[in-house]
Amino acid sequence: MSDIAKKEDLAKVDLNPPKKDWMDPKVEFKKGTYNYGSNPGSMKYLGMPFVRKLDPTAEDWELPENWKEIILEGLRDRIKKYRSLRIFMDCCVRCGACADKCHFFIGSGDPKNMPVLRAELLRSVYRKDFTTAGKLLGKMAGARELTVDVLKEWFFYFYQCTECRRCSVFCPYGIDTAEITMMGRELLHLVGVGIDWITTPASNCFRTGNHLGIQPHGFKDSVDFAVDDLEDLTGIRVDAPVNKKGAEILFVVPSADYFGDPHYFGFLGYLALFHEIGLDYTFSSYASEGGNFGLFHSSEMMKRLNAKIYAEAKRLGVKWIIGGECGHMWRVLHQYMDTMNGPADFLEVPKSPITGTTFEHAKSTKMVHICEFTADLIYNNKVKLDKSRNDHWKVTFHDSCNTSRAMGLVEEPRYIINNVCNNFWDMPENTIKEQTFCCGSGSGLGTDENLEMRMRGGFPRANAVKFVHEKHGVNLLSCICAIDKATLPPLMEYWVPGVEVGAVHELVGNAIVMKGEKRTTDLRSQPYETEEPEAEAVKAEEAN
Amino acid sequence: MNALLALFGVAILFVIAYLGVDVLGLHSLFGIVLPYAAIFLFLIGFVVRIFQWAKSPVPFRITTTSGQQKSLNFIKSNNLESPHNTTGVIGRMALEILFFRSLFRNTKAEVKENERIVYGPDKWLWAAALAFHWSFLIVFLRHYRFFAEPVPEFILKMQAVDGLFQVGTPIVFLTGLILLASVTFLFLRRVVLPQVRYISLLADYFALFVIMAIAISGLLMRHFYKVDIVGVKELAMTLVGFKPVVPEGIGFIFYVHLFFVCVLFAYFPFSKLMHLGGVFLSPTRNLANTNRIKRHINPWNYEVKTHTYEEYEDEFRDVMREAGLPLEKES
Numbered sequence: 001m002s003d004i005a006k007k008e009d010l011a012k013v014d015l016n017p018p019k020k021d022w023m024d025p026k027v028e029f030k031k032g033t034y035n036y037g038s039n040p041g042s043m044k045y046l047g048m049p050f051v052r053k054l055d056p057t058a059e060d061w062e063l064p065e066n067w068k069e070i071i072l073e074g075l076r077d078r079i080k081k082y083r084s085l086r087i088f089m090d091c092c093v094r095c096g097a098c099a100d101k102c103h104f105f106i107g108s109g110d111p112k113n114m115p116v117l118r119a120e121l122l123r124s125v126y127r128k129d130f131t132t133a134g135k136l137l138g139k140m141a142g143a144r145e146l147t148v149d150v151l152k153e154w155f156f157y158f159y160q161c162t163e164c165r166r167c168s169v170f171c172p173y174g175i176d177t178a179e180i181t182m183m184g185r186e187l188l189h190l191v192g193v194g195i196d197w198i199t200t201p202a203s204n205c206f207r208t209g210n211h212l213g214i215q216p217h218g219f220k221d222s223v224d225f226a227v228d229d230l231e232d233l234t235g236i237r238v239d240a241p242v243n244k245k246g247a248e249i250l251f252v253v254p255s256a257d258y259f260g261d262p263h264y265f266g267f268l269g270y271l272a273l274f275h276e277i278g279l280d281y282t283f284s285s286y287a288s289e290g291g292n293f294g295l296f297h298s299s300e301m302m303k304r305l306n307a308k309i310y311a312e313a314k315r316l317g318v319k320w321i322i323g324g325e326c327g328h329m330w331r332v333l334h335q336y337m338d339t340m341n342g343p344a345d346f347l348e349v350p351k352s353p354i355t356g357t358t359f360e361h362a363k364s365t366k367m368v369h370i371c372e373f374t375a376d377l378i379y380n381n382k383v384k385l386d387k388s389r390n391d392h393w394k395v396t397f398h399d400s401c402n403t404s405r406a407m408g409l410v411e412e413p414r415y416i417i418n419n420v421c422n423n424f425w426d427m428p429e430n431t432i433k434e435q436t437f438c439c440g441s442g443s444g445l446g447t448d449e450n451l452e453m454r455m456r457g458g459f460p461r462a463n464a465v466k467f468v469h470e471k472h473g474v475n476l477l478s479c480i481c482a483i484d485k486a487t488l489p490p491l492m493e494y495w496v497p498g499v500e501v502g503a504v505h506e507l508v509g510n511a512i513v514m515k516g517e518k519r520t521t522d523l524r525s526q527p528y529e530t531e532e533p534e535a536e537a538v539k540a541e542e543a544n
Numbered sequence: 545m546n547a548l549l550a551l552f553g554v555a556i557l558f559v560i561a562y563l564g565v566d567v568l569g570l571h572s573l574f575g576i577v578l579p580y581a582a583i584f585l586f587l588i589g590f591v592v593r594i595f596q597w598a599k600s601p602v603p604f605r606i607t608t609t610s611g612q613q614k615s616l617n618f619i620k621s622n623n624l625e626s627p628h629n630t631t632g633v634i635g636r637m638a639l640e641i642l643f644f645r646s647l648f649r650n651t652k653a654e655v656k657e658n659e660r661i662v663y664g665p666d667k668w669l670w671a672a673a674l675a676f677h678w679s680f681l682i683v684f685l686r687h688y689r690f691f692a693e694p695v696p697e698f699i700l701k702m703q704a705v706d707g708l709f710q711v712g713t714p715i716v717f718l719t720g721l722i723l724l725a726s727v728t729f730l731f732l733r734r735v736v737l738p739q740v741r742y743i744s745l746l747a748d749y750f751a752l753f754v755i756m757a758i759a760i761s762g763l764l765m766r767h768f769y770k771v772d773i774v775g776v777k778e779l780a781m782t783l784v785g786f787k788p789v790v791p792e793g794i795g796f797i798f799y800v801h802l803f804f805v806c807v808l809f810a811y812f813p814f815s816k817l818m819h820l821g822g823v824f825l826s827p828t829r830n831l832a833n834t835n836r837i838k839r840h841i842n843p844w845n846y847e848v849k850t851h852t853y854e855e856y857e858d859e860f861r862d863v864m865r866e867a868g869l870p871l872e873k874e875s
Binding site for chain 2: 007008011012013014015016017022047079080081082083084086087088090091092093094095096097099100101106109111114116117120131132133140141142165168169170171172173174175176179206207208209215216217220221242243244245285286299300303304307308311312315334335336338339340342343357359360361362363364365367372375376379404405406407408409410411412415428430431433434435459460463466495
């Protein structure tokens with residue numbers, strides 16, 4: 001945080017574009033606004049082409065000689081394979097409705113972060129090589145030659161888009177910038193241009209089953225550690241099986257849940273809940289990652305990583321699958337998994353063994369979101385909850401981009417929160433639900449080297465949190481996304497000190513009354529009755 | 545700059561019409577050949593483009609959901625914003641196409657002092673776009689009166705409503721004025737709003753200017769420079785009957801109007817105006833959010849290289865055994 005500008009200065013954003021014509025592709029790779037190139041070892045492990053260490057700031061990117069042909073051929077191929085791409089290339093009328101809907105534009109004022117221009121970066125090349133008008137009239141028709149500078153510009157701006165799809169809610173034709181960015185990134189990968197924060201996690205995940213590269217024994221240790229921790233906190237020893245054949249349910253979480261902070265408290269929440277209802281489930285070390293950084297690479301990489309979930313469900317002989325709290329993971333599970341790696345005809349239509357509810361809405365994919373599962377438990381009174389144990393939290397909820405705009409999972413988490421805590425306030429209407437603002441670090445952009453851009457991109461989210469923080473004293477930003485839980489804490493620290501970040505199932509874990517428990521603290525080992533003013537004072541001191 | 549170039553382009557088109565009709569007297573060219581050519585280009589171009597779109601597959605169901613999914617019985621789902629069946633999709637598409645649902649959501653973000661961002665409703669674009677498209681559609685349909693004898697009842701009724709205020713002789717049609725006003729607004733917003741000006745291409749202005757020219761020449765012809773309306777109808781009727789005859793002395797302004805209409809038709813399929821067709825086919829809008837209910841098929845789904853459990857266990861067998869994890873094979 002030390003080498004980033006003061007928030008007062010970062011917040012001085014001018015949304016008026018500069019004089020310079022956007023068609024000039026020169027970009028400046030300023031420290032804090034871009035991500036490092038992919039690690040050659042990871043590229044090699046994944047079998048990616050043109051392995052080398054890319055330094056984005058270098059003049060020479062050591063592109064293959066025929067890079068231009070490769071990209072144009074790749075574009076031609078994708079136009080044939082994706083109706084979305086073709087229509088999005090042809091249909092935009094540049095009405096500008098999307099312009100100030102992008103968190104990166106609002107936070108940076110850089111006109112090329114307007115979704116319309118981000119798409120024009122690709123569209124201009126499409127016009128030049130794939131449309132008659134562009135071929136004949138060139139710049140007059142909005143067409144541009146593909147040059148190395150254009151390629152660098154693509155790299156810069158396609159990695160300043162978190163594929164959050166907020167713009168597509170506002171576009172009259174539903175043009176989805178995520179789709180454009182995904183295609184742009186796929187094209188860049190064809191010539192060996194990518195960022196390490198998506199390549200190395202993907203490579204780890206391919207090998208060990210999770211992004212962090214935790215090997216099976218390490219995974220087992222993490223789960224056992226959590227079981228010990230939960231025993232210390234509650235006096236109850238729960239069973240958390242790994243790779244157990246014949247369990248009823250396979251439970252897949254993002255790896256940060258058993259490794260990251262504050263994700264971990266949500267993980268304890270899952271364990272407590274599953275124990276209390278006596279669920280017959282298992283984790284898998286092979287499919288120990290629900291998150292899928294392949295989504296940020298290419299559809300092929302997404303499929304390669306995702307394949308493990310069904311394969312493992314089949315091997316273990318489970319009946320159906322539950323997925324933990326994660327945003328982009330659920331984009332893949334909801335919108336891609338069944339198509340890519342289905343049909344899951346070896347599984348059964350999910351039916352809660354506790355309530356008897358059949359999850360008809362997941363009857364093909366056979367995978368249920370933990371919030372759907374838990375909301376159903378609560379509705380059917382299958383768990384005893386003591387809301388007051390969350391009284392030290394004044395809670396708001398951050399909808400993740402993907403659960404809201406790719407699933408429509410909006411009310412389930414709110415239903416849970418309202419049943420496990422007494423103080424809940426939503427943020428202003430145009431910053432939540434389908435209009436939710438991204439954390440600013442999604443789609444593989446959550447690196448330290450990209451900190452300035454993350455703080456800029458997260459500005460609109462933070463601003464909405466600040467609103468409820470000041471109005472209602474909100475001190476907990478709850479969410480259901482692993483990337484959120486990793487990247488919102490520094491965002492809060494920067495823009496809205498005094499607001500913690502936590503999982504929805506952490507709140508569940510606090511509230512759930514377990515038979516025979518001996519508890520005096522919440523899952524963070526904080527006493528239930530935190531003296532709030534004191535805590536605030538400590539926070540203020542820390543901030544100074 | 546782009547606006548000026550586009551204006552210049554439209555001015556040249558006007559000069560072409562002037563030279564062609566008034567100086568060279570090429571009435572048949574402008575009255576018969578160009579209209580046929582333009583319609584031909586439009587139809588072929590439109591069909592080809594739609595065909596191109598339709599034949600590219602939709603590999604994934606990438607609905608943009610804008611409301612609550614259908615999941616649990618006690619949670620109310622929103623079938624218009626996150627459709628779970630065909631009815632919902634039709635409803636969503638109808639709201640989008642007829643009433644521009646998404647534009648209605650539009651807001652304006654402003655970054656204020658003290659690290660504050662505020663969002664205000666911004667319905668101007670929605671209102672202008674709706675006024676523009678609806679009035680254009682009605683004006684277009686009204687013209688059917690030139691191509692049919694007797695004029696169908698619904699056209700007459702539409703005209704009666706359109707001329708409700710009974711101002712002027714001939715009566716002023718409201719939609720004509722709304723069309724001109726809204727297209728002018730859309731142009732002004734393009735030059736006045738800095739962000740929109742920045743993204744505007746020559747093509748964006750060109751389309752607006754051509755439509756403006758059509759509206760202006762139409763209004764002039766109806767209210768100021770009278771043309772031989774009987775002659776116009778005769779030409780129109782013979783054109784649709786494929787026995788075209790150009791009557792004498794219709795009036796120059798008519799040919800200008802017709803020429804710009806031809807330009808618009810011919811230009812249409814090669815331009816962003818194809819959003820008329822694209823809006824129906826956009827995969828984020830016209831697919832139901834039934835991803836987990838019904839498997840969506842990707843026609844080009846292919847096998848990929850994965851890391852199988854067997855490979856994984858082979859690599860980690862020893863540490864797995866030590867950690868007490870069950871194994872498929874002991875060695």
